[in-house]
Amino acid sequence: xxxxxxxxxxxxxxxxxxxxxxxxxxxxxxxxxxxxxxxxxxxxxxxxxxxxxxxxxxxxxxxxxxxxxxxxxxxxxxxxxxxxxxxxxxxxxxxxxxxxxxxxxxxxxxxxxxxxxxxxxxxxxxxxxxxxxxx
Numbered sequence: 001x002x003x004x005x006x007x008x009x010x011x012x013x014x015x016x017x018x019x020x021x022x023x024x025x026x027x028x029x030x031x032x033x034x035x036x037x038x039x040x041x042x043x044x045x046x047x048x049x050x051x052x053x054x055x056x057x058x059x060x061x062x063x064x065x066x067x068x069x070x071x072x073x074x075x076x077x078x079x080x081x082x083x084x085x086x087x088x089x090x091x092x093x094x095x096x097x098x099x100x101x102x103x104x105x106x107x108x109x110x111x112x113x114x115x116x117x118x119x120x121x122x123x124x125x126x127x128x129x130x131x132x133x134x135x
Contacts, residue, residue, distance in 0.1 A: 002045070003044040003045055003047070004030070004045060004046075004048075005030050005031075005032060005040070005042065005047070006020050006027070006029045006049040006050075006051065007030070007034065007040060007049070007050050007053045007061075007066065008031070008032070008033060008034065008051035008052065009033075009051070009053070009060040009061075009062040009063035009131065010033070010035065010052075010053060011053050011055065011060065011131065012129065015111075015113050016051050016053045016084045017054060018032065018050060018121065019084055020033075020063065021119035022120060022122055023049065023051075023122075023133075025120070026122060026126075027130060027134070029047075029049070030045075034062040034066055034135075035062065036059070036099070037120075038062075039124070040070075042070060042073045042077065043073070045080075046077060046078060046108045047078045047080070047083060047133065048075075048077045048078070048080070049072060049078065049080045049081075049133065050066075050067070050079065050081045051081070051082045051083070051084070052081075052082075052099070053085050054095060054099060057098050058063070058110045059083065059102070060104075063088040064103075067103050074105075079105055079107070080105070080108070080109070081096075081100055081105045081106070081107065082108070082110065082111055083095065083096050083099055083109075083110045084111065084112075084113060085110055085111075085113065086115070087110070088112045092110045092112055093110065095110065096109065096110035097109045100109075102120060103113045109125065110125070110127075111125050111126055112125075
């Protein structure tokens with residue numbers, strides 16, 4: 001099974017979950033919620049997309065633990081990261097870059113909580129992300 005897995009950590013607000021669900025639908029990807037499942041078999045996937053929210057400047061601890069546990073496998077795959085945050089523009093890009101650096105993931109995107117969405121639940125930033133992931 002070569003394909004894409006979307007693995008996310010979310011809070012009560014659920015923006016990261018909704019984003020993961022919309023991305024999974026657009027990419028025909030399998031989806032995993034770290035609140036419900038921590039032991040995910042990654043070997044069958046060629047692309048891994050990780051998603052997390054950021055609170056007080058820090059990504060969610062479940063994602064940090066998952067990445068630390070699966071570092072070797074993630075480093076051997078095409079791994080991307082998205083964060084959902086309250087910032088737009090340069091401030092959001094800087095926060096995404098910092099989280100990507102902390103996680104040692106270079107392909108990082110951010111999706112502001114307040115972006116307008118199309119009928120499929122995708123913002124302009126998410127549509128661009130989906131197109132990039134399809135390549």
